[in-house]
Amino acid sequence: MNVQRSLQEPERRLVTLSDVAREAGVGESTVSRVLRNQGSFSKATQDRVAEAVARLGYVPNRLAGMLAGSGSTAGAKLVGIVIPSLTNIVFPDLLRGATAVLDRGGFQSVIGVSDYDPEREEALIGALLSWRPAGLIVTGLEHTPGALARLRASGIRIVEMIDTDGAGLDIVVGFSNRAVGCDSARHLLERGYRRIGYVGHDITQDLRAAKRLAGFCETLQEAGCPLAEREIASGPSSAAAGREALARLVARRPDLDAVYFSNDDMALGGYFHCLTDGIAVPGRLALFGFNALDIAAALPQPLTTIRTPRLEIGAAAAERLAADGPAETVDLGYELIAGATA
Amino acid sequence: MNVQRSLQEPERRLVTLSDVAREAGVGESTVSRVLRNQGSFSKATQDRVAEAVARLGYVPNRLAGMLAGSGSTAGAKLVGIVIPSLTNIVFPDLLRGATAVLDRGGFQSVIGVSDYDPEREEALIGALLSWRPAGLIVTGLEHTPGALARLRASGIRIVEMIDTDGAGLDIVVGFSNRAVGCDSARHLLERGYRRIGYVGHDITQDLRAAKRLAGFCETLQEAGCPLAEREIASGPSSAAAGREALARLVARRPDLDAVYFSNDDMALGGYFHCLTDGIAVPGRLALFGFNALDIAAALPQPLTTIRTPRLEIGAAAAERLAADGPAETVDLGYELIAGATA
DNA sequence: ACAGATGTTGGCAGCGCTGCCAATCTGATT
DNA sequence: AATCAGATTGGCAGCGCTGCCAACATCTGT
Numbered sequence: 001m002n003v004q005r006s007l008q009e010p011e012r013r014l015v016t017l018s019d020v021a022r023e024a025g026v027g028e029s030t031v032s033r034v035l036r037n038q039g040s041f042s043k044a045t046q047d048r049v050a051e052a053v054a055r056l057g058y059v060p061n062r063l064a065g066m067l068a069g070s071g072s073t074a075g076a077k078l079v080g081i082v083i084p085s086l087t088n089i090v091f092p093d094l095l096r097g098a099t100a101v102l103d104r105g106g107f108q109s110v111i112g113v114s115d116y117d118p119e120r121e122e123a124l125i126g127a128l129l130s131w132r133p134a135g136l137i138v139t140g141l142e143h144t145p146g147a148l149a150r151l152r153a154s155g156i157r158i159v160e161m162i163d164t165d166g167a168g169l170d171i172v173v174g175f176s177n178r179a180v181g182c183d184s185a186r187h188l189l190e191r192g193y194r195r196i197g198y199v200g201h202d203i204t205q206d207l208r209a210a211k212r213l214a215g216f217c218e219t220l221q222e223a224g225c226p227l228a229e230r231e232i233a234s235g236p237s238s239a240a241a242g243r244e245a246l247a248r249l250v251a252r253r254p255d256l257d258a259v260y261f262s263n264d265d266m267a268l269g270g271y272f273h274c275l276t277d278g279i280a281v282p283g284r285l286a287l288f289g290f291n292a293l294d295i296a297a298a299l300p301q302p303l304t305t306i307r308t309p310r311l312e313i314g315a316a317a318a319e320r321l322a323a324d325g326p327a328e329t330v331d332l333g334y335e336l337i338a339g340a341t342a
Numbered sequence: 343m344n345v346q347r348s349l350q351e352p353e354r355r356l357v358t359l360s361d362v363a364r365e366a367g368v369g370e371s372t373v374s375r376v377l378r379n380q381g382s383f384s385k386a387t388q389d390r391v392a393e394a395v396a397r398l399g400y401v402p403n404r405l406a407g408m409l410a411g412s413g414s415t416a417g418a419k420l421v422g423i424v425i426p427s428l429t430n431i432v433f434p435d436l437l438r439g440a441t442a443v444l445d446r447g448g449f450q451s452v453i454g455v456s457d458y459d460p461e462r463e464e465a466l467i468g469a470l471l472s473w474r475p476a477g478l479i480v481t482g483l484e485h486t487p488g489a490l491a492r493l494r495a496s497g498i499r500i501v502e503m504i505d506t507d508g509a510g511l512d513i514v515v516g517f518s519n520r521a522v523g524c525d526s527a528r529h530l531l532e533r534g535y536r537r538i539g540y541v542g543h544d545i546t547q548d549l550r551a552a553k554r555l556a557g558f559c560e561t562l563q564e565a566g567c568p569l570a571e572r573e574i575a576s577g578p579s580s581a582a583a584g585r586e587a588l589a590r591l592v593a594r595r596p597d598l599d600a601v602y603f604s605n606d607d608m609a610l611g612g613y614f615h616c617l618t619d620g621i622a623v624p625g626r627l628a629l630f631g632f633n634a635l636d637i638a639a640a641l642p643q644p645l646t647t648i649r650t651p652r653l654e655i656g657a658a659a660a661e662r663l664a665a666d667g668p669a670e671t672v673d674l675g676y677e678l679i680a681g682a683t684a
Numbered sequence: 685a686c687a688g689a690t691g692t693t694g695g696c697a698g699c700g701c702t703g704c705c706a707a708t709c710t711g712a713t714t
Numbered sequence: 715a716a717t718c719a720g721a722t723t724g725g726c727a728g729c730g731c732t733g734c735c736a737a738c739a740t741c742t743g744t
Contacts, residue, residue: 014474014730016729016730016731017730017731017732018730018731021694026693026694027693027694027695028694028695028696028730028731028732029693029694029695029696029732029733029734030692030693030694032731032732032733033692033693033732036732039692040690040691040692040693041691041692041693042691042692042693045692045693057495059468059471059472059492059496060472060730060731061409061472061474061729061730061731062472062473062474062731063405063408063409063412063473063474063729063730063731064409064699064729064730064731064732065730065731065732066405066699066731067403067405067406067409067699067700067701067729067730067731067732068698068699068730068731068732068733069699069731069732069733070405070699070700070732086428086434086437086438087431087434087435087438089429089431092428092429092434093429095428096428096429096455099455108452108469110450110452111453113438113441126401127450129401130401130402130403130404131404131405132356132403132404132405150401153399154401155356238636238637238640239636239637239639239640240636240639240640242640243640265637268637268640269637269640272640272641272642275617275642276642294580294581294582295580295581295607295610295611295637297582298580298581298582298584298585298610298611298614299614300614300617300618356700358699358700358701359700359701360700360701363724368723368724369723369724369725370700370701370702370724370725370726371702371703371704371723371724371725371726372722372723372724374701374702374703375702375722375723378702381722382720382721382722382723383721383722383723384721384722384723387722387723402700402701403699403700403701404701405699405700405701406699406700406701406702406729407700407701407702408701408729409699409700409701409702409729409730409731410700410701410702410703410728410729411701411702411703411729412702412729412730
């Protein structure tokens with residue numbers, strides 16, 4: 001009850017496990033066992049420890065615990081997660097899916113955001129590795145040589161999320177962006193659209209979008225109906241960028257009858273442009289997005305788009321990380337949402 | 343160059359600092375100094391250490407470093423951040439602002455997401471405290487008694503973000519949600535709207551929205567023009583929820599001339615309902631949001647809303663955490679964006 | 685009554701690193 | 715040549731906890 005001392009002492013020493021042991025009149029290892037609910041101890045001991053903990057306001061020191069426990073079976077219950085951005089809802093969703101599973105398994109997760117910068121990703125991987133995590137979840141298959149080397153050398157479980165178009169290091173969970181592009185093209189072709197354009201954002205930043213576009217173009221090509229025109233907005237994807245880019249595109253090519261967007265953010269902006277300029281959708285111009293944002297379904301005309309299993313990917317990544325199965329690629333697929341815009 | 347051993351040994355031991363010391367032919371402390379670029383050492387030594395590190399593929403163990411360094415000046419360069427959600431863009435923005443500053447200061451951040459659950463927040467605070475962080479950034483001023491007790495007992499710097507309407511523990515950075523509500527009401531009143539309704543989401547989850555509404559209602563009341571009607575959607579805010587809720591509201595009260603939304607997500611849904619049903623905005627019905635989402639500015643009619651300095655709040659929170667100034671409340675204000683919908 | 689299970693407990697050596705201090709070396713100063 | 719400040723270095727004791735092992739205590743069945 002007396003916390004006065006904190007006012008006097010220059011550096012109040014924090015309560016440690018051995019303080020608790022002394023207070024409870026038991027050994028340190030006993031306290032440790034009780035706190036981790038591991039091994040055996042009597043009910044009486046448990047109560048005395050619990051009391052002592054409460055009385056002293058003891059907070060275990062995870063740093064020490066993980067250090068001491070490292071190298072053994074229990075090991076560090078910790079995983080690192082690297083994502084490129086937090087502003088695109090895709091990544092928070094992946095995070096939610098992963099942390100839900102991880103939390104349940106008693107894992108702590110440490111997150112790094114690379115801002116789509118490969119160099120920064122490499123640095124983050126180094127930083128996260130220095131936490132000695134049980135595993136690492138990263139985004140995409142493309143990494144700097146340095147990052148790849150570190151990941152390989154780490155000897156821990158690595159999960160690469162989202163993209164299955166290419167070779168992974170260990171475990172890969174996602175879907176084929178390339179196939180998404182193909183299916184999107186097929187959908188437009190089936191509906192009779194022939195003068196098809198593309199509106200995207202800076203593709204050097206977003207390799208997955210590039211893969212979708214590649215699949216899209218290829219399918220159009222095979223159908224003898226190549227992509228008519230493309231308009232790339234500089235900078236990251238956003239509704240504003242999509243709106244402006246579509247405006248430029250239709251100004252240049254008024255004959256287009258359908259536009260494929262790099263994602264729903266861009267497509268929403270495109271849709272708003274059509275509303276503003278009185279371009280009939282899909283009569284005059286069809287719009288096709290990617291990601292199935294919640295908001296895209298609430299538009300006056302629900303957007304035609306692709307739903308990706310983001311939470312499921314995050315969850316599957318986390319599950320694979322905890323289990324120790326073989327290296328494998330898990331394709332969770334996607335779903336074409338036939339809205340009212342294409 | 344030979345990594346064969348990993349194939350033989352059951353548990354390959356990780357390279358440690360003393361391995362590096364041996365390889366470089368120097369003492370452990372020397373390696374430590376070089377790696378942290380602290381204290382003095384010759385260029386020659388530095389090079390030899392760097393080589394040894396590269397040759398061995400050494401990755402420092404942060405866990406050990408922080409444990410050993412704890413209690414001293416350098417201490418743990420670590421902060422914990424607790425936010426209620428990742429799906430509402432507000433929080434990723436706060437995070438971005440904070441981590442940008444924190445990274446620059448050499449801090450690592452560990453993030454916890456409470457899902458708007460106070461109990462879960464308390465648990466997260468406990469978990470983060472066990473990392474022995476230099477400080478903690480939490481969201482809002484309302485916490486469970488248990489959480490408050492832990493925060494107080496921790497003895498570390500605490501920053502509460504976003505909300506300045508109430509008493510904080512230590513440092514508070516944000517703006518007055520109440521004032522936002524008042525200003526929003528004033529704007530509508532000035533423009534001549536008199537039959538004003540409210541569309542919100544589950545307010546028990548979002549205390550800040552409740553404060554805005556309180557300020558809003560009070561100002562209307564003072565103007566002798568009380569809130570005419572309100573419609574609350576269950577669950578979290580979303581465009582779909584806003585759309586449906588507004589539909590219900592106008593069905594019940596077709597006489598309303600303006601609607602205040604709990605935030606832009608909801609307002610966007612409301613706007614879409616108006617487009618769908620041919621309700622003229624703002625002629626027949628004015629719409630007012632909150633948060634100034636990017637997408638709200640790209641609508642055919644830019645949404646009238648409130649821009650909040652999210653990045654700045656995160657950054658200011660991080661700065662205050664690192665510095666050790668006095669406890670204070672920092673009001674970063676907000677900006678009314680007069681769009682075309684109200 | 686006694687060996688052998690089973691349950692409970694404490695001691696102590698690390699985990700890998702940093703802080704502190706003493707040792708050594710360098711060059712400049714007297 | 716002696717002295718000294720400053721630069722450079724290594725040794726070692728922890729940081730707070732967990733894993734391992736030995737020491738008991740208690741309970742079986744014969």
